[in-house]
Amino acid sequence: MHVHDLIGATPLARGGATPLFRQLYTRLKDAILQGALAPGARLPATRELCRLLGVSRQTVLAAYDQLTAEGYLRGGVGQGTFVDEALPLARQAPASSAPGLLRALPERGAALATAMARIRLYDGPLRAFRPSMPGLDLFPFDLWRKLEARHLRKSSFHLGPYLGYGPANGYAPLRELLCAYLRASRGVACTPEQIVITSGSQQALYLLAQLLLAPGDEVWVESPGYQGACAPMRVAGARIRTVPVTREGMDVAYGARHYPDARLVFATPSHQLPLGATMSLARRLELLRWAAARRAWVIEDDYDSEYRYTGPPLASMQSLDRAGCVVYVGTLSKVLFPALRLGYVVAPPALAEPLARAKAVIDMHHAMLPQAVLADFIAEGHFMRHIRRTRDAYAERRATLMASLGERLGERLACGPADVGLDLCTHFRPDRKGRIPNEAAIARAAGEAGIELRPLGYYANAAATPECAVAPGLLLGFSAVKPEAIRKGVEALARVIEGQWPRR
Missing domain, CATH: 3.40.640.10 (Type I PLP-dependent aspartate aminotransferase-like (Major domain))
Incomplete structure (x- = not known):
């Protein structure tokens, strides 16, 4: 393809977020790297390229100057502008080649890249019963911002x-x-x-x-x-x-x-x-x-x-x-x-x-x-005031959760130790025939119903021995949600459990 056709085949996009000179720079750079403009190829004069593309001369000069500074072009006033002959010849990558790693990761790199694959990070809006999350509604963010601003004022001097x-x-x-x-x-x-x-x-x-x-x-x-x-x-x-x-x-x-x-x-x-x-x-x-x-x-x-x-x-x-x-x-x-x-x-x-x-x-x-x-x-x-305040609030939320579970799900869930922390561990009680529900199925159905929780099996190690087996159950966080949301969450959870695990 002729140089003029290569550069002017597609008009530059006007009015977009990318400046015209940057679009021209990218087009020429890609053509050089892909071998469409070979080392030693002469580029059109700036005025000629202005007419071809319908842009100002300053646009073309800015693109040429940037490419020259980066080593793609050489030349000067009265000499013409050329692709630098010192550049190695580029080779077109096969059209069918798929992007991927240059080579396989070494063992340590692969371990680093996959070590947290089972860890689920929280996303989306807060819902009952997100585990291990503090009550952000209780944090004094206005005070924190004032303290931060005070330090920034000092730092500016x-x-x-x-x-x-x-x-x-x-x-x-x-x-x-x-x-x-x-x-x-x-x-x-x-x-x-x-x-x-x-x-x-x-x-x-x-x-x-x-x-x-x-x-x-x-x-x-x-x-x-x-x-x-x-x-x-x-x-x-x-x-x-x-x-x-x-x-x-x-x-x-x-x-x-x-x-x-x-x-x-x-x-x-x-x-x-x-x-x-x-x-x-x-x-x-x-x-x-x-x-x-x-x-x-x-x-x-x-x-x-x-x-x-x-x-x-x-x-x-x-x-x-x-x-x-x-x-x-x-x-x-x-x-x-x-x-x-x-x-x-x-x-x-x-x-x-x-x-x-x-x-x-x-x-x-x-x-x-x-x-x-x-x-x-x-x-x-x-700090200590915040701990005292949140401890009191979490105690109320914990009490609300335990009372609501006792009223609505007392025959189906047994609560574990609850004197420390932000979460409550619960285990399924067997039915009259000794059966217990599938905790993973309950957790999936709860998610679909807008409830956020984790089955206890999530915390089991993949290499755990049989002695480490834990009775099926759910981990329910109470610290991040207000009492009314806890009560509504328990009611929704009860409907899920009853729908997934009817008593017979």
Whole structure:
């Protein structure tokens, strides 16, 4: 095709979002890269191309200048404009070639890309009974914006500590305040230097898996349990070993008997997801003795124990640790709001600096402005007031859910432990013939009816042993929805269950 025909075959689109010079630039660039304009080919003079396309000379000059600056064209005034002869000859890709990866991902890359495939992220408007979600209607966003604006005003004058780079382990005033809060509320034994601020607890787990595990190491995880914890461990090449959960929490004796050589334990002693169990003191001490003897790490995930409705939050397992084997992980997602992406690790002293250096490899440091705003939020007393307010509201919502279930579904659902957290675990009661419904079918029908919940089977590990089997049931979140919506949700759930599982 002649150069003039190639360039002027299709008119440029006027009045669109893309400027005319950028359209011409793209057309010429694509023609060069695809080989339609070969190295050394002469382009029309600017005035000639103006007439051909019906555009201003400035449009053509801007396109030619950009292509020259990027190395596609060469030439000058009085010399003409040519495709640079130094460019390698382009080859047209076969028309039938389908886009795809240049080559298959390596094993580690494939593991990273698929590790969270089973994890369902929330989307769409909030509905009853979205699990593990704080009540965003209770958060003082106006106050948060004022605190944020105050820091931005400071930063506009001195470029403060908020707009530049910061320390990898986090904003020092925030670490000091978190340290004081954790000592007072959880009995966590730490100094500010042991705290590393992370982008949520998920990043904390990823960093710890990369630091503490070698390929092939065995890891104890609770099953059923939080599946997001298994993902970073699989990426690190660890072998997941499932341990059953009873009324007293993780069955430590089972883990020690079956997997004595494990290098790491992931546990949720304050509030187990999804069963709601709290690990007994006897089992906490048993786990700590075993870990100390085996020189194994224990990750204590304390994600929502601020919300205990029968008394103050329980002391952490870390407060009992004398061997330096417990790594305490917390998150602000359940107390404040998930989009904040603020979590933290309280590491044994010798691990804190390596963890901060590993954090720097991932993203240098967490954004400084939210850390500074949170520090003020805590220092000025808003944090504790917010916890007290939300604890009272969640207690009312929890009571509403349990009462509504008892009135409407008491013969069909049995409630599990409900003294801690944002969710209620329920199990199906068998009918007169000992039958129980299909929890997955109930969950699908509930979704179609506008109810958001999760079957307990969602939390089962794919590699779980038979001892880890859990009775079918549903996890119902109560913290994110108001009492009236809870009552309506229970009524809708009752209709779903009755339609899917009629009593005979």
